[in-house]
Amino acid sequence: MTDSWRExxxxxxxxxxxxxxFLALVFIYGGLSKIADRRFLDASSPLSIxxxxxxxxxxxxxxxxxxxxxxxxxxxxxxxxxxELAVGLGVLLGLLTRVAAVGGMxxxxxxxxxxxxxxxxxxxxxxxxxLFALTPLVLAGSGGVLSADAWLERARRARPGVGxxxxxxxxxxxxxxxxxxxxxxxxxxxxxxxxxxxAGAGGPAGSATAPGSAASSGSVPPSGSSAPAGAxxxxxxxxxxxxxxxxxxxxxxxxxxxVLQLQRGQFTAYDATCSHQGxxxxxxxxxxxxxxxxxxxxxxxxxxVVNGPAPRGLTAVPVVxxxxxxxxx
Numbered sequence: 001m002t003d004s005w006r007e008x009x010x011x012x013x014x015x016x017x018x019x020x021x022f023l024a025l026v027f028i029y030g031g032l033s034k035i036a037d038r039r040f041l042d043a044s045s046p047l048s049i050x051x052x053x054x055x056x057x058x059x060x061x062x063x064x065x066x067x068x069x070x071x072x073x074x075x076x077x078x079x080x081x082x083x084e085l086a087v088g089l090g091v092l093l094g095l096l097t098r099v100a101a102v103g104g105m106x107x108x109x110x111x112x113x114x115x116x117x118x119x120x121x122x123x124x125x126x127x128x129x130x131l132f133a134l135t136p137l138v139l140a141g142s143g144g145v146l147s148a149d150a151w152l153e154r155a156r157r158a159r160p161g162v163g164x165x166x167x168x169x170x171x172x173x174x175x176x177x178x179x180x181x182x183x184x185x186x187x188x189x190x191x192x193x194x195x196x197x198x199a200g201a202g203g204p205a206g207s208a209t210a211p212g213s214a215a216s217s218g219s220v221p222p223s224g225s226s227a228p229a230g231a232x233x234x235x236x237x238x239x240x241x242x243x244x245x246x247x248x249x250x251x252x253x254x255x256x257x258x259v260l261q262l263q264r265g266q267f268t269a270y271d272a273t274c275s276h277q278g279x280x281x282x283x284x285x286x287x288x289x290x291x292x293x294x295x296x297x298x299x300x301x302x303x304x305v306v307n308g309p310a311p312r313g314l315t316a317v318p319v320v321x322x323x324x325x326x327x328x329x
Contacts, residue, residue, distance in 0.1 A: 011143060011144070011145065012140050012143040013142060013143025013144045013145025013146075013147065013150075014143070014145050015143070016136060016137065016140060016142065016143045016145070017143075017145055017146065019133065019136065019137070020091050020092065020094070020097075020137065020142065021092070023088070023091050023104065023130075023133065023134065023137075024088045024089070024091045024092035025088070026088070026130070027084045027085070027087045027088030027091065027104060028084070028085060028088030028089065028092070029088075030081075030084045030088075031081045031082065031083075031084030031085035031088060032081075032085070034049075034077065034080065034081040034084070035081045040077055040081075041073075041074050041077045041078070043073060043074070046282030046283075046284050046291045046293055047282075047291055047293050047296070048073065048077075048293070049073045049076065049077040049080070050070055050073035051282060051293040052115065052279075052293040052294055053066050053069050053070040053073060053114070054070060054280075054293075055279045055280040055281075055282075055292075055293050055294060056114045056115055056117070056279055056294060057070070058280075059117060059118050059278065060113060060114045060117055061113055061117065062113050062114065066114065080107070083103060083107060084107065086100065086103065087100045087101075087103045087104040087107065090103075091104070091137065093147075093148045094141075094142035094145075094146060094147025094148050094149050094150065095147075095148040095149060096149065097137055097141040097142040097147065097149055098137065098138055098141050100137075101134045101135075101137035101138045102134075102138055104130070104134045105131055105134045105135070105138065108127050108128075108130040108131040108134065109127075109131055111127040112125055112127040112128050112131060115127065115277070115279070115294045115295070116128070116277050116294075118277050118278030118279070119277045119278075120277075120278070125277070231320065231322065231327035231328050231329060232250060232251055232252045232327055232328045233251075233322075233325050233326070233327050234248045234250065234257060234259055234269065234319065234325075234326050234327060234328060235248045235259055235325070235326050236324055236325055236326070237267075237321060237324050237325065237326055238324065240259050240260070240261040240267065240326070241261065242261050242263075242264050243261070243262065243285075243286055244260070244261065244283070244285075245258045245259060245260040245261075245283035246258070246259050247259075247272065247283075250317070250328065252328070255271050255272075255273065256271070256272040256273065256280050257269050257270065257271060257272060257317050258270050258272050258281075258283050258290070259319065259326055260283065260301065262286050262301055267319055267321060267326055268302075268316070268319070269316070269317035269318075269319045269326075270290075270303045270314040270315065270316055270317060271314055271315040271316075271317055272290075272314070273314075273315070274292040274294065274295075274297055274310055274314075275297075275305075275310045275311055275312045275313070275314070276292065276294075276295055276297050276308070276309050276310040276311065277294065277295065279292050279293065279294035279295070281293075281297075281299065281314065286301050287301075289301045289302075289306060290303070290314065292310065295309055296309075297309055297310035299313060299314055303315070303316060
């Protein structure tokens, strides 16, 4: 009995079982969370797939291919969520395991070439790890342990007949598809109903931060200050709404910068590069601060980290008001 158990634990299927369970959990959770989050498919939300694609297009090696994705973000988002569910269920049940693993690798590869391409150092990219974590399942399948593929194979051997085996496989695949559709439909019932503010629109003056907290290294006194020699113009004062923000490009560094006017006449500016993997953050509102559309990092309106995975806050850009313009200081 002991020898038999030891032999079974040395089968490749048992070795792959923890990996299958983990990857199934990750992909199923990923698919459900996208459908359950109303912001993911809402093109006006800074946390939508459309905002994510816009944030990573500039630095992605496949930027030319992302235009159609951004233009049809709703449909692409639904397909991605459904694909993640299908991959997760396939790996979990051991049904068409190799096909599911190849699909998961395609998803991980696309995320690596877009969302996490700027990860520094490069080997810290989680998507790259998932890409290679799926290779054992491509090579060995489920390994025959707790697997629908293995059950179908045993049924085929017990009752030879390709037609019967194909029928069973089709029924199982159909059942998985129906189950994925039910999970997607059910998750939409639990979508969060919290509001999502459009980037740059800003909130009412009463929702701005307190005067003390607005006095960061990037703040300036009311209009009328003189700019030092060589200061770079970022934008016009009139372009920055009270209680909101305006995204600009620093011509000296090519960096994307958010210029804010949380209180009338007081301006702050922050480099829009997320400290996690270099995505461009969006300004949501004075109360909600900044949000990274790639991995969900949040920063308050003073650029400090509210929740990760960002390891540090946004870099403040000192600015000064020079007549009708806002310049670097």
